[in-house]
Amino acid sequence: MLEEVGTMKPYISVKNVSHVYPNGVTAIKDINLDISEGEVVAILGSNGSGKTTLVKHFNGLLTPTTGEITVGELNTKKERISKLSSLVGYVFQNPNHQTFLPTVGKELAYGCTNLKMSEEETEERVNKAIELFDLGERLEDNPFDLNSSQRKEVAMASIMAVSPKVIVLDEPTTGQDHKGCKRVLDLVRMFKEHGHIVVLITHDMHLIGELNCRTVVMNQSEKIADDQASIVFSDKGIMEEAGLQPPQITTFANALTKLDSNKTYLTVDSILKWIKENKEEVVQVGSGS
Numbered sequence: 001m002l003e004e005v006g007t008m009k010p011y012i013s014v015k016n017v018s019h020v021y022p023n024g025v026t027a028i029k030d031i032n033l034d035i036s037e038g039e040v041v042a043i044l045g046s047n048g049s050g051k052t053t054l055v056k057h058f059n060g061l062l063t064p065t066t067g068e069i070t071v072g073e074l075n076t077k078k079e080r081i082s083k084l085s086s087l088v089g090y091v092f093q094n095p096n097h098q099t100f101l102p103t104v105g106k107e108l109a110y111g112c113t114n115l116k117m118s119e120e121e122t123e124e125r126v127n128k129a130i131e132l133f134d135l136g137e138r139l140e141d142n143p144f145d146l147n148s149s150q151r152k153e154v155a156m157a158s159i160m161a162v163s164p165k166v167i168v169l170d171e172p173t174t175g176q177d178h179k180g181c182k183r184v185l186d187l188v189r190m191f192k193e194h195g196h197i198v199v200l201i202t203h204d205m206h207l208i209g210e211l212n213c214r215t216v217v218m219n220q221s222e223k224i225a226d227d228q229a230s231i232v233f234s235d236k237g238i239m240e241e242a243g244l245q246p247p248q249i250t251t252f253a254n255a256l257t258k259l260d261s262n263k264t265y266l267t268v269d270s271i272l273k274w275i276k277e278n279k280e281e282v283v284q285v286g287s288g289s
């Protein structure tokens, strides 16, 4: 079952939404989805399953062909994108698509200035982002002189400066080295701690496993699952239908813990704990008995 998020009204409410592109492709079909304050939600699915199309509806980049979406109290069909983007920040997969100013400092201030915030408010928000992302030494750097991981961090910090309620991270770990991937995990946790809803579009099963967050699975334009990652990953039918493989550690753990098949292990730490507590069974599995 999903973690309790209280009985409050959802912040994002997707009701019977379909989207047909002008070329006639139905990219999402009759989607219903509520996302509440405090949630981290991963949207998972094979290429072309409709993940990006769905999420682009949250900040009004796309509007439903049929159905309705509300974000906060706003109906996305009736609001301007600028207003919606103050509620939903979108960090693109490729930071080059959203970094275009000559210095990190200017980049950090851009979103606030664009939303016509006062100079004082912009300064306050930018300073907070500088502190959280430890960018004080980089303010005069050209973002294009930074490595891709640092550039992505600048993109995330500029979204953080605007402080939208919802932060969408599109494939945040793609192209990141091990350190960069770990940093993404920490940042997702930090965004949550600071009261943001985080929506992740990702193929990174390891990341979802570490977060063990709510996981929505898309397949051929439809939502086919919506539950805690540990439950989704243990549902062989859903995983096969969507063409997904659980994290390697889960596959390994399933083989090792066949005596304890009620649980799904998503992280190295959780399986190490199980091994320590069940040394005898591990020896039996290892000896093929």
Ligand SMILES: Nc1ncnc2c1ncn2[C@@H]1O[C@H](COP(=O)(O)OP(=O)(O)OP(=O)(O)O)[C@@H](O)[C@H]1O
Binding pocket: 021, 022, 023, 025, 026, 027, 045, 046, 047, 048, 049, 050, 051, 052, 053, 054
């Ligand atoms: N601008 C567009 N015009 C027409 N068809 C589109 C457009 N963008 C996406 N599509 C189609 O809509 C369907 C869903 O695409 P979408 O990009 O939402 O899927 P996705 O799950 O995000 O894929 P990926 O993992 O490859 O990014 C696909 O068939 C895709 O070809």
